[in-house]
Amino acid sequence: MGLLLFYPTPVFEKENAMTEDFNQKLEKFIIDYSNNNEESKNWSKQFYGVGFTSYGSDQKLHEKEEVFSELAKGLLPHVKEFLTQIKAVPPPTIVCNDMWCTINRPTSGHPRHIHPLSAVSGTYYVNADKDRGCLNIHDPYDNRAMGMMFEPESPLAFDTYTIEVKSKKVILFPGWVSHSVQQNLSTKDRIGVSFNYRVYYDNSGVDPSSSGP
Ligand SMILES: [Fe+2]
Numbered sequence: 001m002g003l004l005l006f007y008p009t010p011v012f013e014k015e016n017a018m019t020e021d022f023n024q025k026l027e028k029f030i031i032d033y034s035n036n037n038e039e040s041k042n043w044s045k046q047f048y049g050v051g052f053t054s055y056g057s058d059q060k061l062h063e064k065e066e067v068f069s070e071l072a073k074g075l076l077p078h079v080k081e082f083l084t085q086i087k088a089v090p091p092p093t094i095v096c097n098d099m100w101c102t103i104n105r106p107t108s109g110h111p112r113h114i115h116p117l118s119a120v121s122g123t124y125y126v127n128a129d130k131d132r133g134c135l136n137i138h139d140p141y142d143n144r145a146m147g148m149m150f151e152p153e154s155p156l157a158f159d160t161y162t163i164e165v166k167s168k169k170v171i172l173f174p175g176w177v178s179h180s181v182q183q184n185l186s187t188k189d190r191i192g193v194s195f196n197y198r199v200y201y202d203n204s205g206v207d208p209s210s211s212g213p
Contacts, residue, residue, distance in 0.1 A: 005155060009177055011137055012082040013163060017124060017170035018074050027126045029067045030101045030191055051108030055100040055194070062099040062195075071124060071193060072096035075170060079120050079197050082172045091119075091199035101126075104190040109133055110181035118175030118196035125192045128165040132190035133182035135163045135171055140178055165190075 018026075034040070034052045043056040054061060061068040079094060097118065104110070115121040123135070139159035150157040162182070163171055173179070175196060184190050 007140065009137060009140065010082075010086045010173060011163065011177065012078070012085065012122075012172040013169060014078050014081075014172075015166060015169045017078055018071065018168055020168070022070065022074070023126060023168050026067050026071060026193070027191060029065070030103070030126060030193070033101065034103055049108050050105045051110075052103040052105065053100060055102065059098040059100045061101065061193075062096050068099050068101075068193070072099055072195065075124060075195070078170055079172060082120060083199075086174075088119075088199075089201070091201055093200040093203065094119075095198050095200065096195060097198045098196040099193060100195075101191070101193050104133055104181065104184045104192075106184050106187055106189075109183035112136075112138055112178055112180040114178055115175035115196050117198065119199040120172050120197040121175045121177075121195065122170060122172035123165075123192045123194045124170045125165045125167055125190075127167050127189070127191040128169075129167070130164045131186045132165075132188055133184040133186075134165050136180045136182060137161045137163065137173070138178040138180065140176075165192075 033054070037054070037057075040052065040054045040057040044052045047056055058064070062072040063069070076094065076096075080090075083090065083094075102110075137160065141159075144156070144159060165171070
């Protein structure tokens with residue numbers, strides 16, 4: 001009876017998700033990596049404009065580099081809190097499946113996309129602020145321009161919501177949530193680490209000796 005609202009878009013944010021010491025160690029690693037990893041540099045030059053990302057050349061940094069493994073483990077309590085808040089049945093196994101680093105240099109951004117098959121995706125912001133490009137969350141209906149106008153407080157008022165980014169903040173959402181990264185219109189680099197966590201309700205397909213958290 002009455003109004004029913006279906007299909008909410010869950011997004012979870014938490015500040016100071018990791019310690020300052022860890023964050024500095026991670027930032028140094030990413031800057032060194034972006035200067036020295038020829039494979040990622042070449043891929044980025046070919047496919048990522050002025051930005052740098054390891055997504056196209058190595059999305060398994062948490063399995064290869066201690067500092068990313070530490071991040072994957074450190075973010076796990078936040079992933080669990082998010083799953084609890086959306087009332088997911090608690091999964092016995094949560095595995096970090098992908099993790100990669102990105103530097104959005106001035107003028108670079110990232111177009112709208114989703115993360116298929118990922119229960120919990122998101123980004124941990126290593127060095128970022130709202131002037132260097134925030135995160136956009138898009139309406140899954142894509143186009144609701146049917147001639148109606150909405151009051152600002154209506155849950156249907158906007159087709160894009162923007163979430164401010166900040167160093168040491170993590171933003172989480174299910175992989176189906178459509179999102180994009182605003183263009184960095186500042187003169188400073190914006191550094192982040194993005195990831196996909198998968199959940200399993202049995203142990204099929206999970207290697208118990210894997211380095212997943
Ligand atoms: Fe993404």
